[in-house]
Amino acid sequence: MAVPRYWREIPARYNLIGKRCKVCGRVYFPPRNICPVCRRKSVGQMEDYKLKGTGVVESYTIIHVPPPHFEGEEPYIMALIKLDEGPYVTGQIVECDEKDVHIGMRVRATFRKIMEDGEKGAIYYGYKFVKEEE
Amino acid sequence: MREVAVIGIGMTKFGELWDKSFRDLVAEAGVKAIMDAGIEGKDIDAMYIGGMSSGGFVEQEHVAPLAIEVAGLEDFHIPATRVEGACASGGLAMRQGYIAVASGIHDIVLVGGAEKMTDVVGTEATNVLASAADREWEAFFGMTFPGLYALMARYHMHKYGTTQEQLASVAVKNHYNGSMNPNAQFNRKISIEDVLASPMVADPLYLLDCSPITDGAAAAILAPLDIAKKYTDKIVKILASTQASDTISLHNRKRFDALPAAIHAARQAYKMAGVEPKDIDVAEVHDCFTIAEIMAIEDLGFFEKGKGGKATEEGLTAIDGQIPINTSGGLKAKGHPVGATGVAQINEIVMQLRGEAGKRQVKDAEIGLTHNVGGSGGTAVVHILGVI
Numbered sequence: 001m002a003v004p005r006y007w008r009e010i011p012a013r014y015n016l017i018g019k020r021c022k023v024c025g026r027v028y029f030p031p032r033n034i035c036p037v038c039r040r041k042s043v044g045q046m047e048d049y050k051l052k053g054t055g056v057v058e059s060y061t062i063i064h065v066p067p068p069h070f071e072g073e074e075p076y077i078m079a080l081i082k083l084d085e086g087p088y089v090t091g092q093i094v095e096c097d098e099k100d101v102h103i104g105m106r107v108r109a110t111f112r113k114i115m116e117d118g119e120k121g122a123i124y125y126g127y128k129f130v131k132e133e134e
Numbered sequence: 135m136r137e138v139a140v141i142g143i144g145m146t147k148f149g150e151l152w153d154k155s156f157r158d159l160v161a162e163a164g165v166k167a168i169m170d171a172g173i174e175g176k177d178i179d180a181m182y183i184g185g186m187s188s189g190g191f192v193e194q195e196h197v198a199p200l201a202i203e204v205a206g207l208e209d210f211h212i213p214a215t216r217v218e219g220a221c222a223s224g225g226l227a228m229r230q231g232y233i234a235v236a237s238g239i240h241d242i243v244l245v246g247g248a249e250k251m252t253d254v255v256g257t258e259a260t261n262v263l264a265s266a267a268d269r270e271w272e273a274f275f276g277m278t279f280p281g282l283y284a285l286m287a288r289y290h291m292h293k294y295g296t297t298q299e300q301l302a303s304v305a306v307k308n309h310y311n312g313s314m315n316p317n318a319q320f321n322r323k324i325s326i327e328d329v330l331a332s333p334m335v336a337d338p339l340y341l342l343d344c345s346p347i348t349d350g351a352a353a354a355i356l357a358p359l360d361i362a363k364k365y366t367d368k369i370v371k372i373l374a375s376t377q378a379s380d381t382i383s384l385h386n387r388k389r390f391d392a393l394p395a396a397i398h399a400a401r402q403a404y405k406m407a408g409v410e411p412k413d414i415d416v417a418e419v420h421d422c423f424t425i426a427e428i429m430a431i432e433d434l435g436f437f438e439k440g441k442g443g444k445a446t447e448e449g450l451t452a453i454d455g456q457i458p459i460n461t462s463g464g465l466k467a468k469g470h471p472v473g474a475t476g477v478a479q480i481n482e483i484v485m486q487l488r489g490e491a492g493k494r495q496v497k498d499a500e501i502g503l504t505h506n507v508g509g510s511g512g513t514a515v516v517h518i519l520g521v522i
Contacts, residue, residue, distance in 0.1 A: 009270060030271045030383075059292070059390060061284035062337035063276065067264055068257045070276045075337075078277050080285045080385055088385035090272045098337075103292050114275060126275065 001117060006124050011048070013126035016109055018087065020049035027051070029087040053109030054132060055083040062098050069115040077101050081129060092128045106132040138235045138372045139362040140519065142171025142355035143481045148469030149319040151349040156192050156250040159351035161204040163474075164246055167353035172365045175207050178355075179240040181214040184227030184247035185473035190262035192250050201246060220266035221422060223247060224352065224476025225377075225506030225515030231356045232375040232517075241358055247477035248351035259347050263472070266509040268383035280344055280423065282384050282510040284336035287425035289390045291338065293440065296428065298338060300443030302329035304424035305342050305466050307452055312463025314493040319348050319469030343424040348469030352477035354484070359522070370487045373407035373501070374518040376400075382512040391440070393511035396433040400505070403516040404435070407501075411435035414457060414518070415499040416486045418479035420507040421464040427451075430505050431459060434516075453494055461486060461494045476506035476515060487521050 011017040018029030022045040023038040029051055035042035060079040063070070070076070077093040079101070093101055094112065107129040116123045144166025146159050154162075160183070168175060181202065189195045198214035219226040224247030231245040251259055264273040267282055290296045306326055312318035324342060332341040362369045378398035381387055388394060404410060411434060419434065421427035428442035436457045437445045445451060451459035462468045462482035465475060483502035485491045506515045 059285040059289040061281050061288060061339075062334070063278055063281050064334045064336065065260065065278065065280065066257070066276065067261050067273065067278055071257060073276070075334075076276065078275070078281050078285075078336075080289075080390065090268075090275055090277050090383070090385050092276055103288070124274075128275075 003122055006122065014111060016051040016053050016127060018049050018051050019046040021045060022047055027085045027087060029083060029089060051083055051085050053083070053127065055081045055107060057101065057103055057105040057107060058082050058088065059103060060093065060101050079129065081107060093130070094128045095130045100131070108132045135236045136238055137359035138232050139357055139359045140354050140370045140372065140480065140484050141357045141362050141366050141368070142167045142173065143353070143484045144170055145317060145352035145478055145481050146350050147317050148348050148350035148471060148478070150252050152252065154349060156188060156194065156248060157200065157204045159250060159349060160201045160246065160248045163248065163351035163353040164201065164205045164244060167244065167355050171355040173242060173355060175205065176210060177242045178207065178210070178212060178244050179242050180212050180234055181244040181246065182217055182227040182230040183214070184217050184223035184225070184476060185249060186218060186220050186223050187262050187265065190265065192253050219513040220508035221420070221470070221472045222476055222506045222508030222513040222515050223473040224478065225504065225517070226476065226513070228354065228476055228480055228517060229375045229377055229515055232372055235356050235358055241361065243356045244353060245356060245477060246351065246353040247474035249471035249473040250349050251347045251471060252349050272383055278336060280336040280339055283423040283425055284339045285384060286390055286429065287338050287423070290425060290428065293391055294443070296443035298330065299326055300447045301338070301343055301424040301428070302326045303447045304421060304427045305329050307446065308421060308460050308464040308466040311453065311461050311494055312467025315463050315468060318463040318467050319346055320463070320467045339423055339425070345422045345465035345470035348471040350469060350471035350474045350478070352474045352481050354477055354480050368488050369522055370484050370519050371522050372517060373409070373520045374403040374516065376402040376406060377513070377515045378402070380512055382509060384510045387511065392429055392433050393507060393514060395511055395514035396430065396505060396507060399514040399516040400434045403503070403518050407518040409501060409518065413501055414503045415501050416458045416461060416483065416496045417503040417505065418462060418464070418482050419459055419505040420475070421460055421466050422470060422507070424466070426507065427459065427464065431457070434503065434505060453496060458496045461491060461496060476504070479504040479506060480517065483519050487519060
């Protein structure tokens, strides 16, 4: 894979920079170019918006058959997470026993290595989630 | 708009067909449909072929002219178009054919769908299928296709109390149906215990909750209803052809216990056909995973939301049940060569309506429905067919 494909998503994947529609105030993550509520009024009105990275598990699965770049990491937890600002995001939950993960569990984003492009290729980083201490 | 009929069907056996190439499959299904319709190659005015990822699976794009070539139709120079909508590619090809005939642009249209999935090794098939999901924001982070349906399964179980056994009962029923279908990949009956003892793929989905990797192709011939009789007496009318879309990613959907695109396509289809869910005698639905069939029979209005698991467990979707679902064995047992699936569903419903389904025949079936889904629900296609 060409590096620019990953490089251009760095703000969102490293720092959870999403978009906020200046017209209606709704927050989007992953970033969107157009607000589906305001549509044409939102063109040019989508500003960068940093999300806190905290949220709650809405659903989860434990992956036992992984895709090529994740071989050897299975089993691992993947979750559908509702961020506190409203958007939902898909991400891995780490440092959590598969028996402990549950719907309603509070999590927060953390910066991690996601995968590498073979032995000599680029290493890709991004967010994963950990259980939020009460 | 003209009324449109299906005048011919054909499909290959589905399975791990190591001795057959992509080309062999396309040629076999196409020729069978042409013979079934009683037409000749020169009668065909256009072709649409559904395929999800011939590029990913056999490193071959531009498969529409390839299909024309393997069928020996190149001298007619008819328009041939490949249609892609992930696992709904076949349904989309069917709909494109319908639109072409209904509009009056073309008379006789060959619709096909094909996928050759076993020419890749290891986890590559998983990777190609993951491209039906959002590559940048789902797959990049390690999400798989079964994983997305597992998220919906867990959500459905949490919200409605759907059980692991109810999920498994979908697979058990579909394998039972598949045992009576000579074209099915699996003719083996299974039990709830077999499902729960199979390896875990993406918790809570076991291997036997998942449709398999399959090679296969299917085809259908469409014609205007008023000239269909010229070719054949075995005419099935298309009462509705609808399609809807949604976000490619699951996380951006408005709900996770249903596929909103399927609900939209179904509502429009019932309106177009002038029928209600209770009027449907038999349906082929997109059971790529057991949870997908449970959501489908709810989204299509056969059962109340949240009651699909219980209905399946109670046998209401069996061949002799209230609404027979996936008499062919469904994607689970018949197999799921992704691009062929939508057209194979049409094959089964046409067989049912003609009374040619043998041991799995639904008594007095007059109206049938197909429900074909792309990705985790980004695309949905519904067709309603009826006897004339």
